[in-house]
Amino acid sequence: MRISELSTATGVSVASIKYYLREGLLPEGQRTSATQATYGEDHRRRLGVIRALVDSGVGIAATRRVLAALDAPLAGTNDLLGEVHGAITPEVEATPDLDAAEAFARRVGWEPGACDPQVLAGLARALQNLDRAGFALSDDVVDAYADAAQRIATAELAGVPTDSPEAAVRYVVLGSVLMEPVLLALRRVAEQVASGRRFGGAAGAGR
Amino acid sequence: MRISELSTATGVSVASIKYYLREGLLPEGQRTSATQATYGEDHRRRLGVIRALVDSGVGIAATRRVLAALDAPLAGTNDLLGEVHGAITPEVEATPDLDAAEAFARRVGWEPGACDPQVLAGLARALQNLDRAGFALSDDVVDAYADAAQRIATAELAGVPTDSPEAAVRYVVLGSVLMEPVLLALRRVAEQVASGRRFGGAAGAGR
Numbered sequence: 176m177r178i179s180e181l182s183t184a185t186g187v188s189v190a191s192i193k194y195y196l197r198e199g200l201l202p203e204g205q206r207t208s209a210t211q212a213t214y215g216e217d218h219r220r221r222l223g224v225i226r227a228l229v230d231s232g233v234g235i236a237a238t239r240r241v242l243a244a245l246d247a248p249l250a251g252t253n254d255l256l257g258e259v260h261g262a263i264t265p266e267v268e269a270t271p272d273l274d275a276a277e278a279f280a281r282r283v284g285w286e287p288g289a290c291d292p293q294v295l296a297g298l299a300r301a302l303q304n305l306d307r308a309g310f311a312l313s314d315d316v317v318d319a320y321a322d323a324a325q326r327i328a329t330a331e332l333a334g335v336p337t338d339s340p341e342a343a344v345r346y347v348v349l350g351s352v353l354m355e356p357v358l359l360a361l362r363r364v365a366e367q368v369a370s371g372r373r374f375g376g377a378a379g380a381g382r
Numbered sequence: 383m384r385i386s387e388l389s390t391a392t393g394v395s396v397a398s399i400k401y402y403l404r405e406g407l408l409p410e411g412q413r414t415s416a417t418q419a420t421y422g423e424d425h426r427r428r429l430g431v432i433r434a435l436v437d438s439g440v441g442i443a444a445t446r447r448v449l450a451a452l453d454a455p456l457a458g459t460n461d462l463l464g465e466v467h468g469a470i471t472p473e474v475e476a477t478p479d480l481d482a483a484e485a486f487a488r489r490v491g492w493e494p495g496a497c498d499p500q501v502l503a504g505l506a507r508a509l510q511n512l513d514r515a516g517f518a519l520s521d522d523v524v525d526a527y528a529d530a531a532q533r534i535a536t537a538e539l540a541g542v543p544t545d546s547p548e549a550a551v552r553y554v555v556l557g558s559v560l561m562e563p564v565l566l567a568l569r570r571v572a573e574q575v576a577s578g579r580r581f582g583g584a585a586g587a588g589r
Binding site: 220223224226227228230231232253256257260264265280285286289290291294295297298300301302304305307308309310313315316318319320321322323324325326327328329330331332333334345346349350351353354355356357358359360361362363364365366367368369370371372373374 | 427430431433434435437438439460463464467471472487492493496497498501502504505507508509511512514515516517520522523525526527528529530531532533534535536537538539540541552553556557558560561562563564565566567568569570571572573574575576577578579580581
């Protein structure tokens with residue numbers, strides 16, 4: 176198909192497609208003349224992935240790394256996870272104090288050494304921000320979060336497809352990234368539902 | 383204290399403090415001369431909150447809305463949650479199809495009507511991105527996520543302080559926003575730990 180047809184098929188504007196081509200996120204089409212190229216099913220699929228990542232708030236540079244992980248000759252699931260988490264974890268200027276994050280991990284039964292330093296730094300930074308804002312975590316809330324994270328990770332890891340290496344890579348890479356907005360959205364929904372139940376007068380009801 | 387002392391006390395640069403003053407996020411200090419002002423404990427605390435929000439990835443406009451919610455004469459917990467979630471939910475250009483989000487909510491036993499339309503739209507958008515990327519959710523994973531969100535929300539709502547209205551507002555507003563990066567970081571840690579257990583060769587071990 177031509178670029179205009181690819182645009183119609185995916186809902187992505189021609190200008191954005193050209194941008195992704197220039198940035199090397201989307202491979203070139205097959206040239207049919209000096210000014211035209213045709214695009215296939217692979218392009219359509221790849222464009223869907225790019226759009227999903229960008230719309231999930233993943234920046235262009237991180238999207239490039241995530242796509243590279245998707246294309247990589249099969250690395251182990253662990254290495255893939257590390258690479259993908261590294262791509263989407265915001266850079267931290269100063270390395271935060273890891274002690275709090277390590278203590279937190281140990282408290283909920285996780286061995287911090289089993290975890291990439293950058294990911295641990297992301298946890299440390301999030302905990303540091305709570306501290307900066309003077310927000311204290313209760314034990315019950317810590318337990319609920321740790322338990323929730325563990326259940327999710329267990330269910331997700333159990334679901335890694337075993338039928339093909341490509342399917343496994345796709346699942347790990349895309350699942351790691353694209354489920355984050357789902358998780359945040361679900362917590363917001365659950366908070367509003369729980370708040371409506373506890374305090375009555377459902378937020379936004381009747382709007 | 384003077385602005386330079388406020389900077390030292392909080393680790394926020396004088397330039398950033400001036401920016402927050404100009405943007406109206408931080409109230410003016412008490413003028414002591416045409417070019418000097420003094421700042422108190424309230425400023426120090428407020429600056430900690432601003433810094434925590436900004437560092438958590440909340441933009442300036444959203445930070446202003448979150449701070450306004452923090453300062454508001456006590457509204458109900460529901461209204462506060464709606465306002466805060468509205469402030470931090472990314473704007474969606476086109477309203478996504480809410481059917482999938484509503485079906486998802488009902489499937490896990492939540493009444494979609496108990497939930498702010500914008501928050502539901504955030505869930506719809508996240509689900510739409512999975513779909514765009516051709517990523518299918520298994521029932522087990524959906525259940526784990528819904529269950530996790532529900533446990534978290536229940537624990538958090540149970541912890542709303544009852545000793546003062548100000549403490550309750552602070553808890554709801556800051557907890558809603560600042561726990562999001564904690565949740566994402568914990569999922570990443572849990573995934574790496576679970577992956578190390580399942581597939582061996584802990585990611586990043588020994589680094």
